[in-house]
Amino acid sequence: MAQDRNHSLAYVRTDMVQDEPAPINSKGPIAWVRQNLFATIPDTILSIAAILLLFYIIPPMFRFLITDAVWTGENREACIVPGAGACWAFVDAKFSQFMYGRYPVEERWRVDLTAILLIAGTVPLAIPSVPYKKWNTIFVLVIFPILAFILLTGRLGLESVETSLWGGLLVTLVVAIVGIVVSFPFGILLALGRRSKMPIIKMLSIIFIEFWRGVPLITVLFMSSVMLPFFLPDGVSFDKLLRALVGVTLFASAYMAEVIRGGLQAIPKGQYEAGDAMALTFWQSMRLIILPQALTLVIPGIVNTFIGLFKDTTLVLIIGIFDLLGIVQLNFTDANWASAKTPATGLIFAAFIYFIFCFGMSRYSMYMERRLDTGHKS
Amino acid sequence: MATENAVKEDAKSVDRSKMQVSDTDVAVEIDGMHKWYGDFHVLKDINLKVMRGERIVIAGPSGSGKSTMIRCINRLEEHQKGKIIVDGIELTNDLKKIDEVRREVGMVFQHFNLFPHLTILENCTLAPIWVRKTPKKEAEERAMHFLERVKIPEQAHKYPGQLSGGQQQRVAIARSLCMNPRIMLFDEPTSALDPEMIKEVLDTMVGLAEEGMTMLCVTHEMGFARQVANRVIFMDQGQIVEQNEPDEFFDNPQHERTKLFLSQILH
Numbered sequence: 001m002a003q004d005r006n007h008s009l010a011y012v013r014t015d016m017v018q019d020e021p022a023p024i025n026s027k028g029p030i031a032w033v034r035q036n037l038f039a040t041i042p043d044t045i046l047s048i049a050a051i052l053l054l055f056y057i058i059p060p061m062f063r064f065l066i067t068d069a070v071w072t073g074e075n076r077e078a079c080i081v082p083g084a085g086a087c088w089a090f091v092d093a094k095f096s097q098f099m100y101g102r103y104p105v106e107e108r109w110r111v112d113l114t115a116i117l118l119i120a121g122t123v124p125l126a127i128p129s130v131p132y133k134k135w136n137t138i139f140v141l142v143i144f145p146i147l148a149f150i151l152l153t154g155r156l157g158l159e160s161v162e163t164s165l166w167g168g169l170l171v172t173l174v175v176a177i178v179g180i181v182v183s184f185p186f187g188i189l190l191a192l193g194r195r196s197k198m199p200i201i202k203m204l205s206i207i208f209i210e211f212w213r214g215v216p217l218i219t220v221l222f223m224s225s226v227m228l229p230f231f232l233p234d235g236v237s238f239d240k241l242l243r244a245l246v247g248v249t250l251f252a253s254a255y256m257a258e259v260i261r262g263g264l265q266a267i268p269k270g271q272y273e274a275g276d277a278m279a280l281t282f283w284q285s286m287r288l289i290i291l292p293q294a295l296t297l298v299i300p301g302i303v304n305t306f307i308g309l310f311k312d313t314t315l316v317l318i319i320g321i322f323d324l325l326g327i328v329q330l331n332f333t334d335a336n337w338a339s340a341k342t343p344a345t346g347l348i349f350a351a352f353i354y355f356i357f358c359f360g361m362s363r364y365s366m367y368m369e370r371r372l373d374t375g376h377k378s
Numbered sequence: 379m380a381t382e383n384a385v386k387e388d389a390k391s392v393d394r395s396k397m398q399v400s401d402t403d404v405a406v407e408i409d410g411m412h413k414w415y416g417d418f419h420v421l422k423d424i425n426l427k428v429m430r431g432e433r434i435v436i437a438g439p440s441g442s443g444k445s446t447m448i449r450c451i452n453r454l455e456e457h458q459k460g461k462i463i464v465d466g467i468e469l470t471n472d473l474k475k476i477d478e479v480r481r482e483v484g485m486v487f488q489h490f491n492l493f494p495h496l497t498i499l500e501n502c503t504l505a506p507i508w509v510r511k512t513p514k515k516e517a518e519e520r521a522m523h524f525l526e527r528v529k530i531p532e533q534a535h536k537y538p539g540q541l542s543g544g545q546q547q548r549v550a551i552a553r554s555l556c557m558n559p560r561i562m563l564f565d566e567p568t569s570a571l572d573p574e575m576i577k578e579v580l581d582t583m584v585g586l587a588e589e590g591m592t593m594l595c596v597t598h599e600m601g602f603a604r605q606v607a608n609r610v611i612f613m614d615q616g617q618i619v620e621q622n623e624p625d626e627f628f629d630n631p632q633h634e635r636t637k638l639f640l641s642q643i644l645h
Binding site: 293 | 493
């Protein structure tokens with residue numbers, strides 16, 4: 001490093017400094033621990049407290065769920081032994097009920113087939129690099145619903161299965177997926193309606209949104225199952241599950257509309273003007289320019305609504321539809337399996353299933369957010 | 379204006395051979411037009427006749443209504459009184475007529491207004507494909523042709539957010555040209571640009587003028603006005619105060635307001 005130092009202001013570097021490795025104490029696991037866990041005294045106290053807490057919680061949890069758990073057994077006898085942990089034998093024995101409800105055993109292949117078709121349709125749709133997105137979308141949004149309807153309810157020569165026999169995860173997924181798929185376009189239309197310059201459309205959208213947002217979902221479900229029949233002419237009746245579906249969907253649409261409206265408001269006026277100046281029609285502008293940007297912006301809010309909807313499906317229990325949580329709870333009363341650990345085990349199982357779906361949606365939405373990020377906003 | 383001298387220098391190099399102004403073919407006719415925002419009278423008695431091939435520069439202080447006026451020409455703003463006839467079509471509430479006009483009139487905005495979720499190429503092909511129903515392949519070829527003309531074909535597959543301001547504005551010009559417009563409106567196209575990028579955009583606009591495009595430009599680039607405009611319009615308080623050929627306008631302004639304005643900006 002031959003630097004010619006003198007005391008004048010002029011300075012010219014003669015040798016360029018070469019790259020050197022970073023000091024050893026600035027990287028590696030020890031440096032990480034020091035910087036992130038023990039950087040200051042409060043940090044250190046909090047880190048130690050957190051570690052102690054984990055030591056306190058994890059081992060008993062592990063014992064309850066794994067080592068002390070009862071994995072096999074024919075009935076409650078297996079789970080009432082002293083010191084027994086989770087009664088997984090109960091979940092194992094009731095598993096198919098948790099999945100299908102009281103759907104007739106010899107017809108359950110139809111539910112399985114529907115699930116396979118759903119996975120076969122949505123997985124390639126969710127992976128951006130798989131081609132034929134157009135046909136894939138048509139399959140998922142048009143052909144699959146028709147097939148699912150035929151298979152699940154029993155048409156075209158298949159034996160009819162009343163929706164009152166449906167239950168478990170089947171009902172949870174039917175309510176959640178129909179709610180999500182239908183409330184999304186509804187929400188878009190309502191959001192556009194609320195921002196419309198046409199006063200009547202705007203007014204109707206506002207009334208719709210504010211009404212459904214202002215009423216608890218439980219009230220909606222109660223009204224659909226208890227009050228609606230009073231208003232219908234004698235002899236006319238709708239399927240109970242269908243009524244719940246309509247209620248959940250309208251409810252979710254109102255929330256969705258407000259999330260999407262937030263996205264629409266974030267789009268600069270110049271984007272609308274650029275579309276107008278190019279002679280695009282209103283719907284072309286919306287479809288090609290405004291909505292792709294607005295929806296990308298509010299992916300977290302949209303998925304938040306989806307996740308909320310997914311968990312709200314448990315409320316159908318109060319109108320006598322047995323979704324996953326409902327059917328798990330129902331089985332607590334089975335004298336064959338009554339034990340101190342049965343309810344806890346059942347609820348942990350149900351929570352786990354809900355968590356898998358909600359966490360999956362959350363992760364996928366984060367992936368899409370990153371993928372659709374094209375850098376700067378206009 | 380910093381760029382004025384530079385542009386003045388090569389003013390002679392501008393090819394005026396194709397800058398023919400038609401005597402009979404009217405591109406835009408504005409007749410006794412008024413506009414209000416609520417109770418605020420923004421535009422007062424605007425009369426303007428633009429012949430095919432004219433290059434018009436509109437200048438004036440901010441708030442004088444110059445942007446509002448050119449935005450009335452493609453109906454981004456609605457006028458309440460008087461007549462606007464563009465390319466033989468009168469602008470009324472008839473949406474079909476408005477779309478007809480917008481198909482023939484390109485616009486370049488101060489803030490570019492490129493679509494950030496689409497690539498440069500998709501920005502350029504969107505309107506031809508959906509409005510003109512051009513086949514995708516043909517639209518892409520045309521887009522590449524115009525991107526070459528504005529000298530950024532290599533950016534075609536990038537997103538607007540990855541480009542500099544000057545590049546974005548040139549894309550915006552190419553995007554307008556892809557619709558094959560008969561008239562181009564420029565709404566302060568260089569005002570949001572870094573000083574170093576103004577020239578590349580002005581050069582593109584000069585190129586357009588040389589090919590005989592009918593242009594209405596709201597701009598503060600007085601060098602550009604002298605170089606390519608055949609008429610400069612000065613607006614103040616929502617009215618046209620003075621208009622003249624550029625040399626006369628700059629060297630011999632008549633109205634007091636014009637003199638004051640020019641003394642403020644040409645220092």
